[in-house]
Amino acid sequence: MINNNSEWIPIAHSSDLREDEPLAATADGIELVVVQSAGAVHVMYGRCPHRGALMAHGCVCGASLECKAHGWDFSLETGVSRRVPGESLGRFTARTDTATGEVLVSLVELRSWRDDNPQAFSPDEFL
Numbered sequence: 001m002i003n004n005n006s007e008w009i010p011i012a013h014s015s016d017l018r019e020d021e022p023l024a025a026t027a028d029g030i031e032l033v034v035v036q037s038a039g040a041v042h043v044m045y046g047r048c049p050h051r052g053a054l055m056a057h058g059c060v061c062g063a064s065l066e067c068k069a070h071g072w073d074f075s076l077e078t079g080v081s082r083r084v085p086g087e088s089l090g091r092f093t094a095r096t097d098t099a100t101g102e103v104l105v106s107l108v109e110l111r112s113w114r115d116d117n118p119q120a121f122s123p124d125e126f127l
């Protein structure tokens with residue numbers, strides 16, 4: 001269980017978030033997408049598992065984040081695709097620091113996910 005502030009890394013400020021507008025972020029070298037929707041902040045891996053398009057260019061449709069390139073969808077709550085069986089987007093625990101307004105993500109989860117999912121796309125590539 002996470003109980004140390006140093007295990008959280010800031011990725012955005014709550015004032016940067018707009019309801020249902022995906023925002024790109026990077027933490028510890030990992031591309032992310034941040035979505036504020038229905039009172040919650042969701043943080044997921046920032047590249048689509050199909051062909052690597054930036055999920056920050058996608059749109060929120062209902063309770064899912066949809067890739068703009070070919071329409072793959074991922075649940076904001078679970079990261080699992082409803083339309084494409086077996087596909088999902090990495091999802092990370094996030095919280096907002098009420099004192100500073102910073103949106104923080106679990107560094108432990110990010111590093112664990114990266115160990116299991118070597119990144120196939122360079123942050124310098126636009127897809």
Ligand code: FES
Nearest residue numbers: 048050051067070
């Ligand atoms: S790159 Fe996202 S659906 Fe094809």
